[in-house]
Structure formats: structure tokens, C-alpha cells
Amino acid sequence: MPSHTPLVTRATDAARSAAPGLAALTPAERGTLLRALSDVLRENTDDLVALADEETHLGDPRLRGEVLRTRAQLEMFAEIAEEGAHFDVMIDRADAAAVPAPRPDVRRMLVPLGPVAVFTASNFPFAFSVLGGDTASALAAGCPVVVKAHEGHPRLTDLTAALAAEVLPPGALRVVHGRDAGRALVTDPAVQAVGFTGSTTGGRALFDLACGRPDPIPFYGELGSLNPVVVTPAALAARGPALVNEYVASVTRSQGQLCTKPGLLFLPDGHGLGELLGLAVGAAVPAPLLGPWIGDTYRATLDELAAHPTVHRLAPAPADTGRAATPADSPSATLLTVTAHDLRTHPELLRECFGPASVVVTYISTEDLLATLRELPGSLTASVHGQEGDGELSRRIWSSLRAGRLIWNDWPTGVAVTRAMHHGGPWPATTSPLHTSVGSTAVARWLRPVAYQNMPEALLPAPLRTANPWRVPQRTGR
Amino acid sequence: MPSHTPLVTRATDAARSAAPGLAALTPAERGTLLRALSDVLRENTDDLVALADEETHLGDPRLRGEVLRTRAQLEMFAEIAEEGAHFDVMIDRADAAAVPAPRPDVRRMLVPLGPVAVFTASNFPFAFSVLGGDTASALAAGCPVVVKAHEGHPRLTDLTAALAAEVLPPGALRVVHGRDAGRALVTDPAVQAVGFTGSTTGGRALFDLACGRPDPIPFYGELGSLNPVVVTPAALAARGPALVNEYVASVTRSQGQLCTKPGLLFLPDGHGLGELLGLAVGAAVPAPLLGPWIGDTYRATLDELAAHPTVHRLAPAPADTGRAATPADSPSATLLTVTAHDLRTHPELLRECFGPASVVVTYISTEDLLATLRELPGSLTASVHGQEGDGELSRRIWSSLRAGRLIWNDWPTGVAVTRAMHHGGPWPATTSPLHTSVGSTAVARWLRPVAYQNMPEALLPAPLRTANPWRVPQRTGR
The missing domain is CATH 3.40.309.10 (Aldehyde Dehydrogenase; Chain A, domain 2)
Structure with missing residues (x-):
């Protein structure tokens, strides 16, 4: 069992408090927030890259490219949040003539899971770190994030988080350090899902913790591959x-x-x-x-x-x-x-x-x-x-x-940051073959469906209203 | 560990052999197969209902209604398979000007996971049994199914399976009986996912087995609720x-x-x-x-x-x-x-x-x-x-x-069989809050994404081709 970790509890308490506010943001507000994070990276690229190079030795050109990639990810998820396709709205009108029984009005959309944990990778100090794809997709979904920092770039992690905090609502993004903190995070009752990029051994140990909780939670681990x-x-x-x-x-x-x-x-x-x-x-x-x-x-x-x-x-x-x-x-x-x-x-x-x-x-x-x-x-x-x-x-x-x-006739390295990209695969490549940590559908990892039955227009959440005030895509069943 | 269960191995071997053929069926062929199962239920309703009433005491009217519901489910998944929306196709064309790097052509679709196991429920001897929603959605996805029969209606289970076998490809649907067989099924290397409807205790034990495999697999358990x-x-x-x-x-x-x-x-x-x-x-x-x-x-x-x-x-x-x-x-x-x-x-x-x-x-x-x-x-x-x-x-x-x-202003019983329906929820209602066992998205439980990079038209699977021979919905990214 994890040792006493008051910093984790403070972070997850803050995330729990931030969750309703993040979930209630309009698509435009979520987009603004993600674009602000991209701007933070742009405005502070020199400082961030210098620190990243000290800690990772990956070199200036690669790291500057990675900042651009990370900004592209944040902006892609901003677009997705703004369009509202991630709500995956489906509407079935009432049907008194349906077989085998009359049907009520049923409308379905996806809602945020709540606070999530993100374990960052050593080899991408930007693209799979504090403001990487896991965080960007979780914030697009409306979920607060508690990041378990990788020990390979702790100072860069703290600097990035401090800069991000200036543009994010309180509690939306926190960082914790150390293996004990990581284990405590996976078993913290407030945490509703985990994203992880790292080794098979480390990922499997945390997957087992997530599945072994009294209330098991989804664990999305990207564990590597022979390719x-x-x-x-x-x-x-x-x-x-x-x-x-x-x-x-x-x-x-x-x-x-x-x-x-x-x-x-x-x-x-x-x-x-x-x-x-x-x-x-x-x-x-x-x-x-x-x-x-x-x-x-x-x-x-x-x-x-x-x-x-x-x-x-x-x-x-x-x-x-x-x-x-x-x-x-x-x-x-x-x-x-x-x-x-x-x-x-x-x-x-x-x-x-x-x-x-x-x-x-x-x-x-x-x-x-x-x-x-x-x-x-x-x-x-x-x-x-x-x-x-x-x-x-x-x-x-x-x-x-x-x-x-x-x-x-191409090579697997250099994963394109594009909507259709799938970065995942059957075990042991990942712990969850249905999901991806790159591409637009990465946001689906942090959402769960809710159906609204027989609900008057005024009680429906905005994405499900017939008036469709947010202009989100709505599919209508038959 | 499960005891020796040669019948399970025979069933999963057959399912493994059937998998490529089922995966290769066209949308029209999958629809035909599912509609044939609905016809089987229609043609044999009297015999099936009589046997079901003997074994479950649910009564003729309720059981006839349930047969109609089960047929409606099979026909809904036939429509979904025919439309091809479940492939969830997304296409990103190559972009030489993309930031931070030129992008190759990337096209993503969902493919079947392979053989799946379905644990049937006692309280719905048709709608959550051999030809129930789990089986219908898995076949729509292109996955062979091995059913763990519920001990509450074993003869009905065998009769339904025998009738279904007359219209299905060999190995597409098998039945096994008994708790040992159930445990062996969840740990069988051929089985790639599990659907379960039943008690919290039984579901949790099988969930733990699925997560504890050397190669963990998704386990979709619907465990009940206080409502x-x-x-x-x-x-x-x-x-x-x-x-x-x-x-x-x-x-x-x-x-x-x-x-x-x-x-x-x-x-x-x-x-x-x-x-x-x-x-x-x-x-x-x-x-x-x-x-x-x-x-x-x-x-x-x-x-x-x-x-x-x-x-x-x-x-x-x-x-x-x-x-x-x-x-x-x-x-x-x-x-x-x-x-x-x-x-x-x-x-x-x-x-x-x-x-x-x-x-x-x-x-x-x-x-x-x-x-x-x-x-x-x-x-x-x-x-x-x-x-x-x-x-x-x-x-x-x-x-x-x-x-x-x-x-x-309505009651929770009498779940409408409609596309937007969500039948699921956070633990302990289910083991997987992202998924549903009723409604059109139930099919997503049995599919995993694959991205195709830089692939000439002739090498692409039909749903991803620019010519779109199956006329499936294709989303094009930006």
C-alpha cells in the first residue's frame, strides 16, 4: 500500500473541486483554455527548451520541434472541443408505435469521468508530459488532471505546470513527484481514470493497482512495442x-x-x-x-x-x-x-x-x-x-x-499528429486495445455516456437540446 | 485455476478459426446473418417460449414480448452493420505543409477484436442470452462468440444455439456450460474480450480473472444497481x-x-x-x-x-x-x-x-x-x-x-431498445463506465482501431478506400 502522501491528497482534492466547473465550460471556453496553453508554450519556448535540454540531452532542434508538436496537439484538441463532436450526441425521439413497446424520448451524450491521473514519459518531455496529449485530451473532455512527473525532467515539469497554472482554473492541473505519489494517485478515490506512457513493468504494476481498487477504474497504458x-x-x-x-x-x-x-x-x-x-x-x-x-x-x-x-x-x-x-x-x-x-x-x-x-x-x-x-x-x-x-x-x-x-513503404517513427492517427495496439503494446493516446479519439478515454430519458428541453444539457444552442453535431436515430 | 475443460478449448478453437471469415464479411452479409437470426426466433417462437417458461416461470406474455425485443435488437444491429457507421472511418490526407512535420496519408477504422465470451443473464432468457444484445453486437462487429450458458435456462440455451447454428458459419457461435467452463473461458488465450450480465460478486471474480491474465483483456460487466x-x-x-x-x-x-x-x-x-x-x-x-x-x-x-x-x-x-x-x-x-x-x-x-x-x-x-x-x-x-x-x-x-x-417523470424498468439508449454506469453498476450493453454503441466494445499509413488504394480495406465501395460513412479530418 502507498505510504502517507498528503501532497497527493491535496492535489486530488483540488481536482475534485475543479471538476464541476471544468465540466460546465462551453465548447468555446474549453477551446480558449487549450489555446491559452499553446500560447504559454510559444511564449516560453526558449526557457523551456533550455531546461529540457539540460535534463534530457535531446538537443535543441528536436526539443523545439517537440514544442511545436505539443502546441499542434493542444490546438487540435481545442478544435475538437469547439466543434463538440466529442459529446457524441445521439437523439431518439419518442415513438408510440415502436415494437415491442412504445419508446420514450432518449438522448445520449458523453460526460467527463472526473479527475484523472496522467503519468508522463521520459522520452517526450513536452508531447507526452505535463501539457502533452493525455493532458490536452483530458482537459478537452472536461476532466481535471493530476500529473505524476517523470523523474527524468522534474524541473521542466514544475516550470511547465507553473506557467500553465497562470491560465488554468485552480485545481485543473496539478503535479506530484515520486513513485509513492504515483501509486497513491492510482488508488486515490477521487481519481476516475489513468493515462500512462512508459515501461511494461511499471505500467503493468500500476494497471494491477487500478484494476484491484475496490472500485476499479480504466487504465490506459502505452507500454512500448517491437514494431x-x-x-x-x-x-x-x-x-x-x-x-x-x-x-x-x-x-x-x-x-x-x-x-x-x-x-x-x-x-x-x-x-x-x-x-x-x-x-x-x-x-x-x-x-x-x-x-x-x-x-x-x-x-x-x-x-x-x-x-x-x-x-x-x-x-x-x-x-x-x-x-x-x-x-x-x-x-x-x-x-x-x-x-x-x-x-x-x-x-x-x-x-x-x-x-x-x-x-x-x-x-x-x-x-x-x-x-x-x-x-x-x-x-x-x-x-x-x-x-x-x-x-x-x-x-x-x-x-x-x-x-x-x-x-x-514508410517508417514507424515520427508519429503524425493528425486526427485519424491511432497510437495503440493489443497487449503488450497497451493495456487497452480500444484506445489511443494520439489522434482525435484520445479524448474518448476520459468520457462516459449518459442517457437522458423523457427530459423536457429546459432540463436537458445544452448539447442535447433540440434548439442546439452550442451547434454541436447531433445524430438522430431511427 | 480452471479445471481441465476440453469443451471450452474446442469452442474457442472453433471461434478462432471462424474469426477471419466473420471479419471479412461485407456489411450486407453481416446484416443478412443477423436478420436470419431474428427470423430463427420468429419461426420458432412457440417452442422457444414454451421451454423458456418451463425453465424461468416468467410467463408467456412477458416471454413473447422479450422475443420481440430480442428480434428488434438483432435487426437494429443488422441495420448498424449494413450502414457501416461502426467502422468509425476517419481519413486524413497527406499534407506536405503540416506543422511540425509533413504528414503521410493516415486512415483509421475499427476492426474486430477476435473471439469474445458472453456470460448470459438469468432474468432475460432471450434479450440477454444466446442471441441477446451482447451476441448480436459482437456478430455485428465481426467477432465469433462463445456463450457461457446461465444455469437457469440450460435447455433453452442449447435449443436457441442449435437453431442459430443452422444459419451461422461454423464456429461463429458456441455454447459452454458450468462455472469451471466460465472461468476457463475468461482465461483462454483465444478470447479477446468478455461481456457479462449478472451479480456483483460473480462479475467481480471474473473481472479479476480477465485483468489478471498475462495478457489482460477488456471485461464488460453489467452488475446491477440501486436505481x-x-x-x-x-x-x-x-x-x-x-x-x-x-x-x-x-x-x-x-x-x-x-x-x-x-x-x-x-x-x-x-x-x-x-x-x-x-x-x-x-x-x-x-x-x-x-x-x-x-x-x-x-x-x-x-x-x-x-x-x-x-x-x-x-x-x-x-x-x-x-x-x-x-x-x-x-x-x-x-x-x-x-x-x-x-x-x-x-x-x-x-x-x-x-x-x-x-x-x-x-x-x-x-x-x-x-x-x-x-x-x-x-x-x-x-x-x-x-x-x-x-x-x-x-x-x-x-x-x-x-x-x-x-x-x-418516468420509471427505470422497461429499457427501450433504441440507438441512443445507454445501459451502463459507474462502478458498481458496471466494470467499465465507458460502455453500454444496450443501444447502438454496444458494438464498440468488440472493436479496436487500426491506422493505415501511406497505403495505396488497392491495399486499403474497403471501408477506407477513396472509392468507398461499401458506401460507409467516412469522416475527413483537417
């Missing part, structure tokens, strides 16, 4: 060398610290790309990892995978490892290799290695490939690089695995 | 006697064996309706309960509530209980009474008593009423009987509690 990428024989023949460079760029982007990093590249056996892969890896510039909690796990996982009797080091080549050595906190990229047969017969190899490493898996036939794909755990993404004529093969590949995003 | 009904002082003055008769009719409908039965009626103190309540209860005709598993729990719960020092028996009056005695399997209706203050200070009284009993709660002021409503657990429904001028009071009542359906 298989398949190169077809035709694509290998047509553009193998180009794919090598794209692959290594995707693996080393943000030092491999992305949950969409391609962890497995399936190449036809005898691909002949070993030397090019080695050159590409050698050309990649090492950079510091986010912190020791990443580095320690990264090296331990990589060492275990590399020591497996079926696994070989592909790049840097074993002879080069001395030369290519870099400081412990700035590891150079590493590629391992294994056959498809060995991968599917050794499930202990099916582990995410968070950092600049990936495994090249060689397959000898379509059946060998598909048999291995069928053994993969659920992923956030699954990609195919193919040529015209690979349509049937691609369909067989995608139907052999389970993933939240299927990609053709 | 508070508030009569305002103005409504009492205007139509107290009429409300008495409506209330007792709602409490005794189907012998009180409805999860929407009003378990708590809040009346102003000094309501003066005691005698009328006694007469109405005395006039209600006792009928057999569904079976001993209901009767035993009903009597035990009622006895415990009635023995509580703060609770008094209102009807039949204590002196009449001898005269009003009915056979043990056909209990007469019983009303208890307690003050609002005592109810909120004795949470052990906040228990559903499944059967023909209800508690009249007297309140002395608006504050007394609201303070008590704030202590109620989540409910499926919450009703207010009021007059013009009670608008502000009603809003305060509804904002003091949490329920899935809010009702004005």
Missing part, C-alpha cells in the same frame, strides 16, 4: 541500400528512445547488406541517453540479447566494437541478427530494447516469415517495404500479426 | 397516489428481477402514503422467482436489511405478514423504510436486493436528500418525479449522484 518491419524480396532487390540508410536513421532517431522504433527488421536470407548496415551504423553519431535509468536497462537488455546462443552481432562487427566504443552514456547504435526460425522458437528474444539497438531477422521463405510473425506480441506498428506486385504478400503479412498501425 | 428514484415535494402533493401505483408496478415487474428495478424511493418525510403503499403491495400478484439461486439470495438479503435496527417494514405491514405469506418460491412484494440520515450513515444498507423488494427513504429537507444521494454508489439509472418549477432541484439531484441514465 516489426518487413522488407519483401522485391523491395530488397529494388532498393536494399536505400532501405539500409532509412532503417538506421529510424533506429537511431532520438537515440532509439522512441516507442515506435523498429525493433525487428525482417530481411530475406542472404540479403548481402551486412557491410552497408555496418557502414550506416558507423556513421550514426552517438548522443547521450535520457538518463541512467534508460542506460542501465538498455545495456542489460542488449547484453542479454547479444549473449543468446542464436544471436550474432551484425554492426558494429565484433572486431570493430573496440574501435567504435563510446562513452557509457552515449552508446553507439548496435544491430544484432538472428534467423526467423530461432526468433520464433526462443520467445525470450521477443523483448523491447529501448535505445539505439535493433535486430535483423533473416527469413528463408514466405512461410518462414509468416510463421514467425504469428508468434510476435501485439505491437504499436507493423510496416512493410514492398514493390508493386507485393499486395497479396503484404496482406498475408498484416493478417499474421496484430498491431495498431499498419504502414506501407 | 434511486426521487419524488419532489411538489410531485408528492400533485400526484402522490398515482406515483404509488406506478412505483409498485415498477418494483414488481418481472417479480423485481430486473437490474433497473427502483431499489430506493426517496419520499418527503411525512409523505402519508403508507396505507396506499400497503394496498398496492397487497394487490400485486406474487409469481415464482426464476429459481432457487435467486430466491435464496433474495430472502437472505431482505432478511438482513429488514433486521437492521434503523429499518422498518412498511408493506406488507408487520401485522399482515402472516396473512400475506405466499409459497417460498413466490414471495409477495415487500417494502422497507428508513430515513435518509440513517441510510447515509449505514453504508451496509446500500445493497441491491434482487427480487420484489424496495426501500422507501424519507428525507426532511433538500440538504438531507442531497447529502444522502452523494453517498450512493454508481447506478444504472436515477429518476426524478417532479413538477414544473422543480428544474433547479432536479439539476441538483442529478449532480449529486452518478448514473448512466437520468429519467424525468
